[in-house]
Amino acid sequence: MIYKNMHLYCNENLESSFKDTYNCIKKKEDMSFVEVEKGIVHKYILVDNYNDYGCVTDKDYNIIDDSCLYRGTGINCGRVHRKEVDLYIDKEVIFLGLYFQHYGHELLDGCSRLWFINKNVDIKDYCYISQTDKDDHFFIFNLLGLSSKNLIRVDKNIQFKKVIIPQASNNIYLSYSDEFNETFRKIGYNIEASKKKKIYLSRTKFNFPGMNTVGEKNIEYILKNNGFTIVYPELEKLETVISLMKGAEIVAGIAGSNMHNILFARDNIIEYNLLRTNRVNLEQLIIDKMKNIQSYYIEDFYEPIPPIRHYAIPYLICLTKYLEAFFIDEKIKYNKKELYDKFAYDFLDYFRNYSEIIFNDHLNEESKISIEDLVHNLQLMFSYYDGEFLDLNKKRERYKKYIDMFLWWIPIRKIRYKMRGYFYNKIDKNK
Structure with missing residues (x-):
């Protein structure tokens, strides 16, 4: 059965993928745990930038499956790198899982074992594996009543008297449980809800090579003028973010880790997910399914260079027919002509970001674009935008201005002039 509260503004293929994926998500019942006498908790190690090591084994180094990090039906992290014990601690501990440096996976993967904290009354000591040396997770642990003196970060292979392993209450590609939802209610239980009802979670202050979302400022501006409070989660304390989520009735943002903060919100709220790529989230x-969210997924991206992954090139947000339909249906006011005008600048900024990524060697060869593809995409821009507002001569004049802006970053004058002449010729012939 298709989720009645999912509203899709996207192409047919993407719509079908969203619906099929949603229907594959199952609710997990009857959470359990396992006990491992003389269990060994293995530190996190990343090998060859791909293979993640870190899990719990028995004293004979047999991997305990329930300690592994699963995504879908496969193990994402659950290998033994070194069959040695560096330290023995004569304590019974509860294993709280693996915590990544990535914020979204910290919430979705790391917090999936925290449900057991309130089920246990006898054991007071806990251990966890961390991808980094920073203890960024302590604030969440503290909100659940755990003291730092009872927390052991595993930075070497440690054998304990006994390790209790709660089953993961969430598998981000497959299933969820009531316990997972309840965990976030308890994390935010003592934090007062904000009185702000409409929140936009912005990525415009987020700066990471290859992850810039060009054009988002336009969406931010529109929603701000429609009563949304703009929030930059990475600049706020987690306590503030939780407060805002607890009070929100509508949460909007670019689909990604920022939107996972809805875990702290009440059930049955509304969310606007603005898609930045042709990928099912x-x-x-x-x-959404766990919290019975009334969700909107809007295709508002343009991919001059289709990504082979969901990262490593910039993203481009713009006014599409799907975004326009969403604005109309939700009665969101905006200036269409202004968006069209800004798109041309954003398009050039997208390629500037792209050129910087190539210069800094953040792309592999498969992701690089040819000059022919570049010309083709510029022609698409010329034909798609501004037509209903400008006559032909004004369009040509504007496009030449855009080309000048685009080519400024080419350091060799001869090449810059040659490309300018090439594009000018294309513009003059365009009818």
Whole structure:
């Protein structure tokens, strides 16, 4: 059965993928745990930038499956790198899982074992594996009543008297449980809800090579003028973010880790997910289904260079027919001509970001674009935008201005002039 509260403004293929994926998500019942006498908790190690090591084994180094990090039906992290014990601690501990440096996965993967904290009354000591040396997770642990003196970060292979392993209450590609939802209610239990009802979670202050979302400022501006409070989660304390989520009735943002903060919100709220790529957001769909969210997924991206992954090139947000339909249906006011005008600048900024990524060697060869593809995409821009507002001569004049802006970053004058002449010729012939 298709989720009645999922509203899709996107192409047919993407719509079908969203619906199929949603229907594959299952609710997990009857959470359990396992006990391992003389269990060994293995530190996190990343090998060859791909293979993640870190899990719990028995004293004979047999991997305990329930300690592994699963995504879908496969193990994402659950290998033994070194069959040695560096330290023995004569304590019974509860294993709280693996915590990544990535914020979204910290919430979705790391917090999936915290449900057991309130089920246990006898054991007071806990251990966890961390991808980094920073203890960024302590604030969440503290909100659940755990003291730092009872927390052991595993930075070497440690054998304990006994390790209790709670089953993961969430599998981000497959299933969720009531316990997972309840965990976030308890994390935010003592934090007062904000009185702000409409929140936009912005990525415009987020700066990471290859992850810039060009054009988002336009969406931010529109929603701000429609009564949304703009929030930059990475600049706020987690306590503030939780407060805003607890009070929100509508949460909007670019689909991704920022939107996972809805885990701290009440059930049955409204969310606007603005898609930045042609990818189904599996992680968010699980949250939607678990919390009975009335969700909107809007195709508002343009991919001059289709990504071979969901990262490593910039993203481009713009006014599409789907975004326009969404604005009309939700009665969101905006200036269409202004968006069209800004798109041309954003388009050039997208390629500037792209050129910087190539210069800094953040792309592999498969992701690089040819000059022929570049010309083709510029022609698409010329034909798609501004037509209903400008006559032909004004369009040509504007396009030449855009080309000048675009070519400024080419340091060799001869090449810059040659490309300018090439594009000018194309513009003059365009009818």
